[in-house]
Amino acid sequence: MRKNLNVIAAYSIMMGLIILVGIFQSWNIALSIFNLCLISAVMTMGANIQWGYAGLINFGIMGYTALGGLAAVLISVNPVQEAWSAGGTNILFSLFLIIGMILAVRYVLKKYEKSKMRTYIIATIIILGIIIIRFVSEPGIEAIEEVDPAKTGFLGGLGLPIIFSWIVGALFAGGLAFVIGKVALGLRADYLAIATLLISEIVIAIIKHEDWLTRGVKNVIGLKRPAPYEVNLQQTDWFINLVEKFNSSKLDLISDFAERQAALNQFVIEGSSVFVKLCYSGLFLIVVIILLILTQKALYSPWGRMMRAIRDNEEAANAMGKNVVKQHLLIFVLGSAIVGIAGAMLVTQDGLFTPGSYRPMRYTFLIWVMVIVGGSGNNFGAILGGFAVWFLWIEAAPIGLYLVNLTTAGLDDTHALKIHLIESVPYFRFLMMGVGLLLIMRYRPKGILPEKIEIK
Amino acid sequence: MDFVNAIILLLNYIFVPALAYGSQLALGAIFVTLIYGILRFANFATGDMMSFGTMFTILFTWYFQSIGISLGVLPTALLAIPFAIIFMIGYMLLIDKFVFKYYRVNKSPPVQLAMVSIGVMFVTQAVVRIIIGPSDRRFFDGEKFLIKAGEFKEMTGLNEGLAIKSTQVITIIVTLILVSTLFWFLNKTKTGKSMRAYSDNEDLALLSGIDPKKIVMITWVIAGILATIGGALYGLDKSFKPFTYFNNMLPIFAAAIVGGIGNPFGAFLGGYVIAFSEILLTYAYRKFFMYVLPESMEPGGLVQLLSTDYKFAVSFSILVIVLLYRPSGIFKGKVL
Numbered sequence: 001m002r003k004n005l006n007v008i009a010a011y012s013i014m015m016g017l018i019i020l021v022g023i024f025q026s027w028n029i030a031l032s033i034f035n036l037c038l039i040s041a042v043m044t045m046g047a048n049i050q051w052g053y054a055g056l057i058n059f060g061i062m063g064y065t066a067l068g069g070l071a072a073v074l075i076s077v078n079p080v081q082e083a084w085s086a087g088g089t090n091i092l093f094s095l096f097l098i099i100g101m102i103l104a105v106r107y108v109l110k111k112y113e114k115s116k117m118r119t120y121i122i123a124t125i126i127i128l129g130i131i132i133i134r135f136v137s138e139p140g141i142e143a144i145e146e147v148d149p150a151k152t153g154f155l156g157g158l159g160l161p162i163i164f165s166w167i168v169g170a171l172f173a174g175g176l177a178f179v180i181g182k183v184a185l186g187l188r189a190d191y192l193a194i195a196t197l198l199i200s201e202i203v204i205a206i207i208k209h210e211d212w213l214t215r216g217v218k219n220v221i222g223l224k225r226p227a228p229y230e231v232n233l234q235q236t237d238w239f240i241n242l243v244e245k246f247n248s249s250k251l252d253l254i255s256d257f258a259e260r261q262a263a264l265n266q267f268v269i270e271g272s273s274v275f276v277k278l279c280y281s282g283l284f285l286i287v288v289i290i291l292l293i294l295t296q297k298a299l300y301s302p303w304g305r306m307m308r309a310i311r312d313n314e315e316a317a318n319a320m321g322k323n324v325v326k327q328h329l330l331i332f333v334l335g336s337a338i339v340g341i342a343g344a345m346l347v348t349q350d351g352l353f354t355p356g357s358y359r360p361m362r363y364t365f366l367i368w369v370m371v372i373v374g375g376s377g378n379n380f381g382a383i384l385g386g387f388a389v390w391f392l393w394i395e396a397a398p399i400g401l402y403l404v405n406l407t408t409a410g411l412d413d414t415h416a417l418k419i420h421l422i423e424s425v426p427y428f429r430f431l432m433m434g435v436g437l438l439l440i441m442r443y444r445p446k447g448i449l450p451e452k453i454e455i456k
Numbered sequence: 457m458d459f460v461n462a463i464i465l466l467l468n469y470i471f472v473p474a475l476a477y478g479s480q481l482a483l484g485a486i487f488v489t490l491i492y493g494i495l496r497f498a499n500f501a502t503g504d505m506m507s508f509g510t511m512f513t514i515l516f517t518w519y520f521q522s523i524g525i526s527l528g529v530l531p532t533a534l535l536a537i538p539f540a541i542i543f544m545i546g547y548m549l550l551i552d553k554f555v556f557k558y559y560r561v562n563k564s565p566p567v568q569l570a571m572v573s574i575g576v577m578f579v580t581q582a583v584v585r586i587i588i589g590p591s592d593r594r595f596f597d598g599e600k601f602l603i604k605a606g607e608f609k610e611m612t613g614l615n616e617g618l619a620i621k622s623t624q625v626i627t628i629i630v631t632l633i634l635v636s637t638l639f640w641f642l643n644k645t646k647t648g649k650s651m652r653a654y655s656d657n658e659d660l661a662l663l664s665g666i667d668p669k670k671i672v673m674i675t676w677v678i679a680g681i682l683a684t685i686g687g688a689l690y691g692l693d694k695s696f697k698p699f700t701y702f703n704n705m706l707p708i709f710a711a712a713i714v715g716g717i718g719n720p721f722g723a724f725l726g727g728y729v730i731a732f733s734e735i736l737l738t739y740a741y742r743k744f745f746m747y748v749l750p751e752s753m754e755p756g757g758l759v760q761l762l763s764t765d766y767k768f769a770v771s772f773s774i775l776v777i778v779l780l781y782r783p784s785g786i787f788k789g790k791v792l
Contacts, residue, residue, distance in 0.1 A: 057567060083724075091551045112670070170654065183776075183780055184779070184780070187779060187783065188572055188783075189565075189566070189567045190497070190498040190566055190567060191713070191779060191783065193498065193567075193570060194498060194709050194713065194775075195775070195776060195779055197706070198511045198706060198709070198710065198772035198775055198776065199772070199776065201706060201768060201769070201772055202768075202769045202772050202773065205765065205768060207768055208765070209763065209765040209766065346708070361581075361702070363578070365574055367580070368571070368574065369574070369578075372571060375785045421586075423589070424585060424586040427581075427582050427585035427590070428581070428582065428584050428586070429582075430578050430581050430582035430585065431578070431579060431582035431583070432582075434576065434577070434578025434579030434580075434581075434582060435575075435579060437571075437574065437575035437578065438555060438572065438575040438576070438579070440554075441568070441571060441572055441575060442558060445568075
């Protein structure tokens with residue numbers, strides 16, 4: 001108990017802060033911060049597995065998040081029949097061609113020794129394949145994108161409940177990580193960082209511009225929900241009764257019936273959105289707890305010890321007969337898959353998929369700040385980092401505004417400097433993140449909750 | 457005649473823009489490579505440092521414009537650049553003193569320095585946005601075109617016009633002067649040679665009495681000059697927007713690595729490799745083939761290898777391929 005005191009203290013402070021937001025701003029804001037904190041926590045757990053357990057640097061988090069989001073679209077949206085009949089065969093045929101191309105390359109790689117000839121053959125297969133695929137797919141893609149472009153213009157998905165996409169998102173992200181890991185894991189740490197960053201940009205470029213699959217920058221809106229809709233809730237009796245009971249003390253103060261009814265309505269509207277957010281919180285909390293149990297178990301298992309050994313001394317671990325390459329690949333896939341879950345969760349909560357919103361600042365570098373600030377190698381630290389940094393990221397604007405008002409209190413309200421500063425309040429969050437990261441790295445390089453390894 | 461038209465077409469839409477864009481990338485890439493070669497970390501704040509320098513260029517340009525100083529046909533920004541460089545160098549030395557120095561003295565692993573540079577990136581980005589705002593700024597004044605497309609058509613009687621913007625010419629000339637001065641400095645002067653020695657083998661350099669503090673300082677000074685000029689030229693040619701500059705970090709990294717990181721000449725050429733491949737692969741060649749091929753063989757489609765949406769993806773793919781097959785870069789990067 002004693003040794004966990006700092007963990008408990010840190011978490012209680014964090015929850016206290018969120019509750020304070022609930023009391024002073026509104027429960028709606030507090031819950032939406034809390035939900036995104038939970039999603040960030042899942043992301044940081046993924047990044048922490050890679051960086052904290054194995055020392056692998058992965059700046060491609062944005063790409064996996066987006067793939068998870070894509071999974072949510074492909075699973076939950078109803079299939080667009082006309083689009084399938086217009087161009088489905090072409091797309092399926094191209095898919096077969098791609099598989100055939102990969103098999104052909106694999107065959108050449110297996111069959112022939114490494115030589116210049118082999119490289120040329122592979123290059124020819126790939127170039128020819130791409131040209132053929134373009135010829136096959138182009139009419140299909142055009143036909144699909146012409147099907148009611150204002151509403152659909154894409155193939156749609158499978159029409160399943162969106163919850164399934166959390167698993168599929170993990171599979172998508174893991175699959176991508178497998179391919180990237182196969183080719184890029186041999187690189188040195190900083191090269192790996194740059195390579196993964198660039199590959200994630202390529203993933204985003206593809207998602208943005210392949211409209212037949214993702215609708216691209218036209219966005220997919222109105223995704224299914226695992227939680228009830230506010231509008232429906234506001235008309236169900238049990239919910240209204242619940243709200244009435246909950247706010248009875250306030251409602252009893254109002255004597256006039258009409259006024260009381262109006263107040264109740266207001267409470268029901270507010271309550272419905274809080275209730276929906278609570279549903280999401282519950283779902284996300286389940287995911288976070290399951291992942292936390294699994295990652296903790298893994299950390300203290302023989303496998304976790306081996307990962308740390310590989311991280312701390314690759315050569316020695318290799319000499320002990322551990323397959324470093326294989327383990328690196330495994331952990332790269334696992335971590336990315338967790339990030340993929342988070343991506344799907346994010347889209348589930350938002351109910352929309354906007355490829356244009358995936359930017360490296362928000363989805364890669366911010367997650368890294370969370371991991372480093374929280375404490376890499378420590379799952380509780382990583383989750384705390386996700387909570388604390390996200391909280392600051394959101395609350396930075398109000399804090400910034402307060403600080404600006406405080407420092408420029410002597411100035412007139414119409415003073416140009418004051419107006420300029422108030423306009424630029426949103427950017428104080430970058431400043432806060434940067435300064436926070438620099439301070440933590442300098443004075444507490446292991447993070448708020450440092451890695452603690454007990455040998456049992 | 458058709459053949460000449462085709463050549464002019466390529467010059468106008470591929471060669472000239474790629475040369476200018478490549479020069480801007482090249483300056484950034486040399487900046488990355490210098491930091492990597494001497495201070496030994498991948499600087500993720502590259503794009504934002506460039507935008508910081510450009511911001512000061514813009515502020516000085518506005519100031520000069522407000523008091524009525526201008527360079528006539530040339531953009532006022534050229535006059536502002538030297539002043540911006542002074543501020544930029546000051547900022548860089550300040551960052552080094554308060555941030556990077558600690559890790560350098562403690563001999564932290566490069567990955568940690570790269571993480572620290574992410575912190576610097578956040579701070580710089582915030583400072584730029586707070587001072588000048590996130591919106592698009594154009595600060596070009598003076599004569600816009602050196603050769604206008606219409607004039608060119610009249611002069612030569614060709615179908616295709618050739619337009620050369622003055623910013624493109626300025627970019628190329630300034631880059632050539634700057635880069636040749638830099639190479640002269642690195643190869644001929646004593647300080648430059650000691651920088652190369654330091655980059656090659658730190659311990660040996662220290663042993664032979666090279667002062668590391670001086671080397672680091674000069675590196676930041678040169679880096680400041682490169683970042684400001686590179687950023688300002690990009691801003692003059694296109695426009696200044698902090699977010700674009702942050703994104704430009706990616707092709708710049710690609711250029712530095714393709715050329716062999718730690719090798720300034722490689723970085724210089726790498727900039728052009730990236731720029732040309734981006735533009736060559738995404739240009740629609742339809743018109744070109746219309747000029748070159750006989751009428752019966754004219755192509756139906758746009759004859760575009762990749763859609764322009766994938767412009768960035770091209771440079772990254774090149775980078776990934778280079779990293780996988782030749783991690784030391786095309787021009788065998790090692791040290792300066």
